[in-house]
Amino acid sequence: MFPDLIPSTFESENQGRNKAFTTLMGTVRARRRLAEYLSSTAFVSFTKEQQEVVRFSAMGEAVTANQIRLIAPHFGREGPFNVYQIPNGIAVALARTVGVYKAYHGLFLTKMAPYMRRKILRQYHKTREDDRMLRLEGLDDLTDEELIKANLVRGMRWTEDAETLRIQLEWWISLGRDPDVPYNTLFWVKPTRYSLKESMKRLPVEQRRQLLGIQHLPESIRGNLETLCETVDTAPSMSEGKPEDADQLVEKLAELNAKTKISxxxxxxxxxxxxxxxxxxxxxxxxxxxxxxxxxxxxxxxxxxxxxxxxxxxxxxxxxxxxxxxxxxxxxxxxxxxxxxxxxxxxxxxxxxxxxxxxxxxxxxxxxxxxxxxxxx
Structure with missing residues (x-):
């Protein structure tokens, strides 16, 4: 009736991307907590080569399918990252990043924890079924919007070009079918074609600043912070300060357990x-x-x-x-x-x-x- 009016439900491409950014920003704390738990555990139980893979992931560097295969054995049923083995607080963070966490889960955490863990596993099965459908239908025919959504729901970087998004999906599906790679692995360490620094450079200025959380700061400060973010290495090598004996190893494990008990x-x-x-x-x-x-x-x-x-x-x-x-x-x-x-x-x-x-x-x-x-x- 009014062809010149835009309906209230209309959402431009920029609005959609901003909304997705806002949603992801809500899980920053949870993703950081998972990364800290993964890094701390890797520090005391991974080999040096495996630690470097975790370090690359924590730093936002490119992580290939072969690198993920290297650390995959730690994410099986007997490993420290089994959904039923991780502490309740870490399970909450995982539920948030997977997208199944509800506010009432935290009210009675001890009683709700088993239910929440089952929800996480159900989401794993749902995503794996979607992997199967994508494999059958093929990735070549997916539109840009479908590629973005497929990467987004899997927690992978979704701001890349279509070719990169397709490659990341191929890596994910390949790893998901590998019998030596527990599916749980993919929800802790994501296949990523480019480093975060390279990806950030491709983003529009406003979205890059939104991702950095500096969009409301004065222009001069924003510029300095963006320059700083490009030069600072925020994740030192895990080999620095590595425990030299059994006593130090026990102290590190005790410190790790104490961290996971913080509410x-x-x-x-x-x-x-x-x-x-x-x-x-x-x-x-x-x-x-x-x-x-x-x-x-x-x-x-x-x-x-x-x-x-x-x-x-x-x-x-x-x-x-x-x-x-x-x-x-x-x-x-x-x-x-x-x-x-x-x-x-x-x-x-x-x-x-x-x-x-x-x-x-x-x-x-x-x-x-x-x-x-x-x-x-």
Whole structure:
């Protein structure tokens, strides 16, 4: 009836990509936790060659099918990454990345863990059936959109060109059919044709900045951070500081077990403090208030709830997680008015708390003298 009007359900290509980026950003913490668990376990039980494969994966380097075959034996039924063997907290992270996690799973984690693990395995079977259909129908006839979706649902990098997406799918399907490669392996280490650095260079500027989480920072700072991200190696070799004897190996295993017992809530609060500290700067707070006021009348004031919802949307965190930090600063009343100066103060205190946490962690690292900590800083 109105041919010049775009329906409300219409989604442009850029909007679709931005939506996919936003969804993936919501699993960043879970993917990082899986990578940390994988790296820590590899540190004490993998060979040096296998450790390098894990290191490549953690760094975002290219990982081929043959490299994945090299570490595959550790992901079988008797290995440390069996869905029924991993700690509950790691199972939650895996469920998030696989796409089967629901909020109520975390309410009674001990009781819900077996159900959640079954959901993960069902998703494995569903994906494997999709692999079979893709193999029968062939990959050559898939459209660009279908290639993107197929890579996306498998957790592989999906921002590449059609040829690369097709090659990654071929690697995945080949590994999935290999009797010596447990299917579970593919949900921990993904076949990747190019390094993350190369892939990032191909992205549009705004999407690259969104992926880095720096889209709201001033232009001069964004440029410096992008340059820094291209030059810094964030994953040192696992051979550095390798345990020399049985006692050190036991200490490393104990440290690993302690890490897996940290609750999701503790990790979320630490991470949200860092996120809020970086976001709640004076320019960002002023912009936030200007945007919120656009939807209010002159006589309406900005409430804590307004601010929490806005911050959650901008930083890709749930409103519930953001509200836990506001509770700590006596701002728990959702209908209570809040000022710009209060928010700026909360941001400063979050930065102080994050810095203190980092300092304490550095000083308490086992086997390091104060001079070593200072030298590294």
């Amino acid at each position: 999701d809530k503790d990790i979320a609060i630490q991470n949200i403090q860092i996120s809020l500290g970086a976001y709640l700067t004076e320019p960002n707070v002023k912009r936030m208030f200007e945007d919120i006021r656009k939807s209010k009348t002159v006589n309406e004031y900005i409430t804590v709830t307004d601010v929490i919802d806005f911050i959650g949307s901008e930083t890709h965190n749930s409103s519930h997680v953001v509200s836990t930090v506001f509770d700590a600063f006596d701002q728990s009343s959702g209908v209570k008015a809040i000022t710009e100066s209060t928010l700026i103060s909360i941001g400063a205190r979050c930065r102080e708390a994050s810095k203190a946490h980092v300092d304490v962690s550095s000083q308490s690292s086992p086997g390091k003298q104060p001079s070593e900590v200072i030298a590294k800083n």
